[in-house]
Amino acid sequence: MHSNNTPEEVIIIGGGPAGSASAMNLLRHGFQPVIIEAEHFPRFHIGESLTTECVDALNRLGLDGKLQALAAPQKKGVRIFSHHPENSFYVGAGDAWQVERAPFDNMMLDEAIQRGAKHITGQAVNIERNKGLWHISIQTNKAKALLKSRFVIDATGQQRFTQKQGLWGQLNAGDYAHQMAFFGQFENIKHQDIDMHDTLIFHRKKHEWVWMIPLNEKVTSVGLVVPVEDFKKSKLSMTDFLEDNIRSFSQPLEQRAHNMKRVNDVRAISNYSFSIDEYCRDGLFCVGDSHRFIDPIFSFGVQFSVVEAEYVSKAMLECSQCDESEWSSIHETYMQITTQAQDVIQDMLSYFWKHPWGFANMAHQKYANEFLEIFAGRIYEKEAGKGLTHMRRVLDEQ
Numbered sequence: 001m002h003s004n005n006t007p008e009e010v011i012i013i014g015g016g017p018a019g020s021a022s023a024m025n026l027l028r029h030g031f032q033p034v035i036i037e038a039e040h041f042p043r044f045h046i047g048e049s050l051t052t053e054c055v056d057a058l059n060r061l062g063l064d065g066k067l068q069a070l071a072a073p074q075k076k077g078v079r080i081f082s083h084h085p086e087n088s089f090y091v092g093a094g095d096a097w098q099v100e101r102a103p104f105d106n107m108m109l110d111e112a113i114q115r116g117a118k119h120i121t122g123q124a125v126n127i128e129r130n131k132g133l134w135h136i137s138i139q140t141n142k143a144k145a146l147l148k149s150r151f152v153i154d155a156t157g158q159q160r161f162t163q164k165q166g167l168w169g170q171l172n173a174g175d176y177a178h179q180m181a182f183f184g185q186f187e188n189i190k191h192q193d194i195d196m197h198d199t200l201i202f203h204r205k206k207h208e209w210v211w212m213i214p215l216n217e218k219v220t221s222v223g224l225v226v227p228v229e230d231f232k233k234s235k236l237s238m239t240d241f242l243e244d245n246i247r248s249f250s251q252p253l254e255q256r257a258h259n260m261k262r263v264n265d266v267r268a269i270s271n272y273s274f275s276i277d278e279y280c281r282d283g284l285f286c287v288g289d290s291h292r293f294i295d296p297i298f299s300f301g302v303q304f305s306v307v308e309a310e311y312v313s314k315a316m317l318e319c320s321q322c323d324e325s326e327w328s329s330i331h332e333t334y335m336q337i338t339t340q341a342q343d344v345i346q347d348m349l350s351y352f353w354k355h356p357w358g359f360a361n362m363a364h365q366k367y368a369n370e371f372l373e374i375f376a377g378r379i380y381e382k383e384a385g386k387g388l389t390h391m392r393r394v395l396d397e398q
């Protein structure tokens with residue numbers, strides 16, 4: 001096993017948006033991070049619709065030009081079509097984008113490396129703490145290696161490396177843990193002029209919905225989310241299940257999808273909704289999906305990853321400037337800020353599924369400005385507004 005005796009300044013496990021954005025933020029604070037990424041990029045990943053705050057966080061990293069170069073379509077808003085037309089609504093998105101994740105994630109990782117992050121292609125397989133340092137064993141295709149550092153970021157997404165290594169308490173099943181998503185890319189989707197640049201969400205019964213995200217002039221990402229049981233009962237292949245459901249889902253969806261032609265293989269993912277309560281200790285921080293993922297319906301996943309990357313790099317800077325005995329309050333602050341923001345989205349989603357009409361009404365009329373802000377992702381270090389307070393009160397009473 002190759003062992004480097006000099007500790008790394010920061011080890012980041014995972015080179016998706018959380019890992020790459022953490023590296024870029026840390027470089028700005030004067031750290032030299034090393035990113036360990038198991039896969040060769042570009043690699044496929046689902047999650048193409050970005051929020052305004054997500055794009056702002058990317059711009060704060062100076063990535064505006066790189067985003068433009070991806071020639072990704074602009075996202076103007078989110079349009080929700082309910083089975084009951086009175087529950088349908090629209091929320092503008094400000095300045096946001098839809099991105100194909102393979103080139104987007106590749107651009108992010110490349111940029112982190114160009115700016116000075118070290119990069120190892122390999123899989124972290126073990127983590128232990130010894131004499132004030134985290135020891136991480138890595139399996140590359142050639143050999144095993146051991147890296148050490150005071151500071152580690154777990155950015156391993158749904159693979160949850162440190163949680164599976166037993167470093168945190170139990171895994172909490174999320175509210176949408178029994179859902180399954182099926183998705184593929186399609187041509188010949190008939191967008192209407194009015195919603196050409198929107199993320200479209202179609203929902204019918206509780207917890208059954210479809211997304212349409214235009215990726216370029218020809219190709220649209222289409223996904224179906226339903227309870228796992230529905231798929232099991234159907235006895236269909238994933239492809240037939242997705243295509244049959246899309247065709248019969250609802251009239252506004254059928255209008256757009258009747259001539260659709262699939263251009264890649266259908267993929268599926270389940271068990272994606274979870275959280276862990278504690279996700280920092282002793283200079284080790286989880287960022288992005290590695291500690292919590294609620295649900296994809298309103299597209300906040302990449303935002304959580306890249307905004308948490310800002311907070312974690314500030315937290316590490318503070319840790320590096322004080323004694324270890326003071327770290328726990330820095331960990332607490334990081335968890336408090338990031339949990340509070342995720343809770344806003346969790347509560348908004350609970351209300352949306354329980355009271356679709358009330359939600360549409362608040363989004364369009366009663367609390368339109370507040371909803372615009374929440375959908376844009378302005379959910380950090382803020383007092384709850386009247387709309388959110390109302391939603392929470394109603395949820396508490398039930």
Ligand SMILES: Cc1cc2nc3c(=O)[nH]c(=O)nc-3n(C[C@H](O)[C@H](O)[C@H](O)COP(=O)(O)OP(=O)(O)OC[C@H]3O[C@@H](n4cnc5c(N)ncnc54)[C@H](O)[C@@H]3O)c2cc1C
Pocket residue numbers: 013014015016017018019036037038039045046047048049050051122123124125155156157158159160161181223269272287288289290293296299300301302303305
């Ligand atoms: C069905 C669905 C639809 C979604 N749609 C959207 C959307 O429209 N908009 C949106 O913003 N979000 C969406 N999301 C969420 C979004 O995809 C994620 O939140 C986002 O990718 C999280 O980024 P991350 O960097 O935390 O994790 P990831 O992007 O998953 O990156 C983790 C990286 O870590 C690497 N890794 C894992 N384990 C190891 C290891 N042991 N050693 C080394 N490397 C490792 C992996 O190879 C991977 O590259 C969706 C999610 C789902 C399930």
